[in-house]
Amino acid sequence: MTGRRANKQAGLLLDEPVIFERSRPGRRGFALPGGGEDPAAFLPADLLREPIDGFPEVSEPEVLRHFIRLSQWNLGTATTFYPLGSCTMKYNPVVNEAVARLNGFAGLHPLAPDEDAQGALQLIWELEQMLAEISGMDAVSLQPAAGAQGELTGMKMIRAYHVEHGRARSKVLIPASAHGTNPASAALCGYSTVQVEGNRIGLTEAAAVQRAMDDDVAALMITNPNTLGLFEREIMQVADAVHARGGLVYLDGANLNALMGVAKPAHMGADVLQFNLHKTFSTPHGGGGPGAGPVGVRESLAAYLPTPRLVRAGEQLRWSDDCPRSIGRVRSFYGNFGMLVRAFAYILALGGDGLMQATAMAVLSANYIRRRLEGAYHLAYPGVCMHECVFSDKGFDTVGVKTLDIAKRLLDHGFYAPTIYFPLVVPGAIMIEPTETESKETLDEFIEAMLDIAQEARETPDVVRNAPTQTPVGRLDEARAARHPVLRWMPGTKS
Amino acid sequence: MRFLPHTDADIRSLLRAVGVAEVADLFTEIPAELRARAAVRLPPGASEPEVRGRLERLAGRNAAAAQPCFAGAGAYPHFVPAVVDQILQRAEFYSAYTPYQPEVSQGTLQAIFEFQSLVAMLLGMEVANASMYDGASAMAEAVLMAWRINAKRPRVLLSRALHPQYREVVRTYTTGAGAIELVEIPVAADGRTDAERLAAQLTDQVAAVVVGHPNFFGIVEDLEHIGTLAHARGALLVTATSEPIALGLLKPPGSYGADIAVAEGQSLGIPMSYGGPGVGLFATRTSYVRMMPGRLVGEAVDGAGRRGYVLTLATREQHIRREKATSNICTNHGLMALAVTVYLSTVGKAGLRELAVANTANAHRVAGRLTASGRWCLPFSAPFFNEFVLHGTHAAAAWETARSRGVLAGVPLRRWYPELADGLLVCATETHDAAAVDRLVEALE
Numbered sequence: 001m002t003g004r005r006a007n008k009q010a011g012l013l014l015d016e017p018v019i020f021e022r023s024r025p026g027r028r029g030f031a032l033p034g035g036g037e038d039p040a041a042f043l044p045a046d047l048l049r050e051p052i053d054g055f056p057e058v059s060e061p062e063v064l065r066h067f068i069r070l071s072q073w074n075l076g077t078a079t080t081f082y083p084l085g086s087c088t089m090k091y092n093p094v095v096n097e098a099v100a101r102l103n104g105f106a107g108l109h110p111l112a113p114d115e116d117a118q119g120a121l122q123l124i125w126e127l128e129q130m131l132a133e134i135s136g137m138d139a140v141s142l143q144p145a146a147g148a149q150g151e152l153t154g155m156k157m158i159r160a161y162h163v164e165h166g167r168a169r170s171k172v173l174i175p176a177s178a179h180g181t182n183p184a185s186a187a188l189c190g191y192s193t194v195q196v197e198g199n200r201i202g203l204t205e206a207a208a209v210q211r212a213m214d215d216d217v218a219a220l221m222i223t224n225p226n227t228l229g230l231f232e233r234e235i236m237q238v239a240d241a242v243h244a245r246g247g248l249v250y251l252d253g254a255n256l257n258a259l260m261g262v263a264k265p266a267h268m269g270a271d272v273l274q275f276n277l278h279k280t281f282s283t284p285h286g287g288g289g290p291g292a293g294p295v296g297v298r299e300s301l302a303a304y305l306p307t308p309r310l311v312r313a314g315e316q317l318r319w320s321d322d323c324p325r326s327i328g329r330v331r332s333f334y335g336n337f338g339m340l341v342r343a344f345a346y347i348l349a350l351g352g353d354g355l356m357q358a359t360a361m362a363v364l365s366a367n368y369i370r371r372r373l374e375g376a377y378h379l380a381y382p383g384v385c386m387h388e389c390v391f392s393d394k395g396f397d398t399v400g401v402k403t404l405d406i407a408k409r410l411l412d413h414g415f416y417a418p419t420i421y422f423p424l425v426v427p428g429a430i431m432i433e434p435t436e437t438e439s440k441e442t443l444d445e446f447i448e449a450m451l452d453i454a455q456e457a458r459e460t461p462d463v464v465r466n467a468p469t470q471t472p473v474g475r476l477d478e479a480r481a482a483r484h485p486v487l488r489w490m491p492g493t494k495s
Numbered sequence: 496m497r498f499l500p501h502t503d504a505d506i507r508s509l510l511r512a513v514g515v516a517e518v519a520d521l522f523t524e525i526p527a528e529l530r531a532r533a534a535v536r537l538p539p540g541a542s543e544p545e546v547r548g549r550l551e552r553l554a555g556r557n558a559a560a561a562q563p564c565f566a567g568a569g570a571y572p573h574f575v576p577a578v579v580d581q582i583l584q585r586a587e588f589y590s591a592y593t594p595y596q597p598e599v600s601q602g603t604l605q606a607i608f609e610f611q612s613l614v615a616m617l618l619g620m621e622v623a624n625a626s627m628y629d630g631a632s633a634m635a636e637a638v639l640m641a642w643r644i645n646a647k648r649p650r651v652l653l654s655r656a657l658h659p660q661y662r663e664v665v666r667t668y669t670t671g672a673g674a675i676e677l678v679e680i681p682v683a684a685d686g687r688t689d690a691e692r693l694a695a696q697l698t699d700q701v702a703a704v705v706v707g708h709p710n711f712f713g714i715v716e717d718l719e720h721i722g723t724l725a726h727a728r729g730a731l732l733v734t735a736t737s738e739p740i741a742l743g744l745l746k747p748p749g750s751y752g753a754d755i756a757v758a759e760g761q762s763l764g765i766p767m768s769y770g771g772p773g774v775g776l777f778a779t780r781t782s783y784v785r786m787m788p789g790r791l792v793g794e795a796v797d798g799a800g801r802r803g804y805v806l807t808l809a810t811r812e813q814h815i816r817r818e819k820a821t822s823n824i825c826t827n828h829g830l831m832a833l834a835v836t837v838y839l840s841t842v843g844k845a846g847l848r849e850l851a852v853a854n855t856a857n858a859h860r861v862a863g864r865l866t867a868s869g870r871w872c873l874p875f876s877a878p879f880f881n882e883f884v885l886h887g888t889h890a891a892a893a894w895e896t897a898r899s900r901g902v903l904a905g906v907p908l909r910r911w912y913p914e915l916a917d918g919l920l921v922c923a924t925e926t927h928d929a930a931a932v933d934r935l936v937e938a939l940e
Binding site: 031043090109151188235287344354436438440 | 497501510513518523524528536537538549551553558560561564568572578580581584585592593595596598603611615628629630639660666671742746750767769771773774784797801808812816824830831842844848851856859903906
């Protein structure tokens with residue numbers, strides 16, 4: 001008996017066991033033509049295993065139904081508003097899914113001769129130039145697989161630069177509001193991190209950076225707009241302070257969606273930045289990847305970009321491994337090409353004006369939410385925001401309602417939750433990023449839900465504390481899951 | 496702009512609510528000199544038919560995608576059942592993000608739990624994570640993890656028969672990351688890692704030994720022997736697999752005592768897509784799980800006793816531990832992990848083995864046909880899976896001729912192995928029917 005009948009669940013809340021529990025000996029979902037060869041004719045028998053114990057034995061219709069049911073337990077941007085701050089959950093254009101699947105792209109082997117892959121190379125070439133234009137940087141590599149790998153690549157380049165100029169240096173300055181990937185990426189390059197505190201209005205001051213700077217600082221890693229959704233007004237003076245002591249500026253491009261047509265990272269003084277194609281350039285987040293994290297650099301750092309580099313030789317484009325000062329490769333082949341196709345299609349679709357309009361609407365939408373909610377929720381830093389705004393649960397402590405409760409209650413209202421408890425500098429943070437692809441009506445519905453929850457928190461706090469109740473499962477015991485981790489299904493487990 | 500819903504009236508209404516006259520008023524904090532130079536000078540936007548037309552023309556200029564492809568070397572042409580892409584196109588999956596809110600992300604979480612289970616079984620290991628970017632970066636992370644586990648030992652031995660790009664990525668990741676010295680172990684005459692040279696290098700300074708399974712030449716290493724050698728000196732055994740279909744037939748890394756096993760998952764339901772996105776598989780022993788990079792999904796229960804899944808053991812990760820995290824990896828390749836999960840569920844227990852057998856048989860058949868004329872030979876004698884090195888003094892010219900005849904006749908090895916300058920790495924899978932094989936044989940004549 002399946003879990004569904006056993007639990008007596010019905011209607012649309014379909015319970016679905018793990019695929020292994022649907023297995024029945026002898027059932028199959030795939031067959032090859034021919035077959036029947038004896039592997040021992042080709043390989044010594046002592047190298048061979050038996051068919052894998054526990055592997056699924058299910059028919060194709062069962063596979064389809066299983067995963068369709070799982071999909072229905074998910075919220076995505078295609079289902080509902082997904083105001084996950086710092087993640088830029090904008091609409092993923094469907095045409096991008098179609099073009100990435102064209103056989104000329106999807107069926108192309110990465111070691112095909114350059115002459116027979118000119119379409120792919122042309123796309124990569126043009127996308128590099130588009131990103132250079134958007135950011136003002138001089139050179140771009142599309143190789144890194146994700147934003148965090150872009151950061152790692154950038155920091156490796158900064159290290160290589162310093163090594164070539166005498167010594168690697170030992171420290172990296174990072175504002176307190178930074179993403180956790182920043183210090184982790186710096187540490188992977190052997191750097192210790194020094195935190196720079198923001199001022200009372202959430203900004204990094206040039207004077208503070210200047211005080212922290214010395215000849216051992218390799219770089220400052222800074223996000224602009226920062227994770228509070230605020231533009232770092234002193235960014236140019238900050239960069240000057242870093243450069244004055246021979247340091248470099250790593251600009252985390254996670255929030256580039258706030259900058260197109262507004263300010264270019266190169267002009268701010270950035271020496272290196274990464275682009276998160278899955279944020280600004282609409283490639284799907286995929287339930288957690290694949291992303292793509294190209295890096296852009298100033299001319300003085302171009303020689304350190306990952307190998308190989310795309311070069312033009314007459315009419316043809318080709319890959320060049322002749323990059324003696326490069327940091328080397330950060331992954332196999334050339335990057336998450338399928339995601340590059342999608343980002344390229346997105347930039348073509350919007351064009352320069354459309355990208356600038358996207359930023360404008362993203363910022364306008366965030367400010368609309370800020371204005372309409374600032375009476376009901378504590379705004380961490382007052383004033384105009386960029387593409388996202390950060391509230392907190394301050395003031396709800398008297399009724400015993402926390403940020404987590406507010407987030408969970410939003411699920412009952414049919415919305416995904418904002419990013420919570422980040423940035424760390426705001427206790428109980430609620431970070432809302434609407435993006436430019438939500439209509440005013442959707443924003444209003446979300447705002448109404450947030451206002452309702454604020455009222456519920458004061459009048460019927462248990463409703464908020466016990467949320468969610470309208471989801472396939474309720475709050476899960478994460479502490480117990482971590483204390484007694486069950487990380488896989490084991491063969492022999494009974495259904 | 497068709498992705499932006501705001502009408503002029505909406506914009507006016509939003510501006511009024513915000514209390515500014517125009518959008519530009521929201522940017523007054525930004526220095527004027529930045530704003531003045533910020534215009535994005537790209538062509539105007541394009542309609543869907545225009546975008547599609549442009550992309551179709553570019554795709555059409557990739558002639559290689561339409562030709563028989565006998566290249567492997569880390570990216571393999573395999574058949575993908577239609578059900579896999581049907582699921583991948585579910586926007587509930589692809590338009591979600593990392594499952595921070597488990598109550599409305601059970602689809603992603605359960606699929607990852609199933610993925611972790613499948614990967615652990617495939618690799619014969621105790622525990623697998625929620626995926627890495629690709630096989631190469633997974634191998635680099637495995638080296639760093641082994642070095643953390645064997646903290647006082649500075650040296651890592653890398654077989655020269657590992658994928659050259661994987662070795663390059665290890666070099667990039669370890670440069671500056673700490674006092675890690677990489678030592679390359681040469682290839683023996685039979686195509687396997689030279690066990691004698693390996694034994695000679697194995698001292699108590701060695702944190703880990705890394706070998707391919709199968710190796711870059713498609714050859715099955717003597718993992719039994721290498722594992723015994725490594726463990727006798729307290730080094731960890733790390734294996735890297737770029738063709739995981741092989742593990743439908745070959746004994747898995749875990750059965751040889753591998754401490755960390757990584758793989759590229761592209762062969763398992765993901766198109767080659769010019770090299771990405773693929774997905775990194777990463778597995779280890781339960782005792783090392785807290786040293787592991789990447790996300791992990793675990794089983795949990797809710798207040799009503801219902802089974803569910805959550806991200807767990809997050810205290811290893813960057814968003815909690817920051818500079819002390821086990822890696823800087825944030826998200827993984829979730830959607831590609833889903834592809835692997837659907838693929839392995841569909842192909843299943845019997846199908847995976849049959850696929851692996853078909854690949855072996857086809858590669859051996861192709862090798863036999865190519866060497867029959869005497870113009871080509873197989874320089875390596877050790878057993879191989881679905882790819883092999885083909886040697887002939889005319890290799891470079893023959894490969895070019897095949898190319899002009901519209902056949903990708905493997906990958907020339909000269910760029911990575913000067914000692915194999917006359918070698919081609921040729922791969923054959925279940926996708927190569929008799930007609931394609933005939934074309935290869937004719938093209939290489």
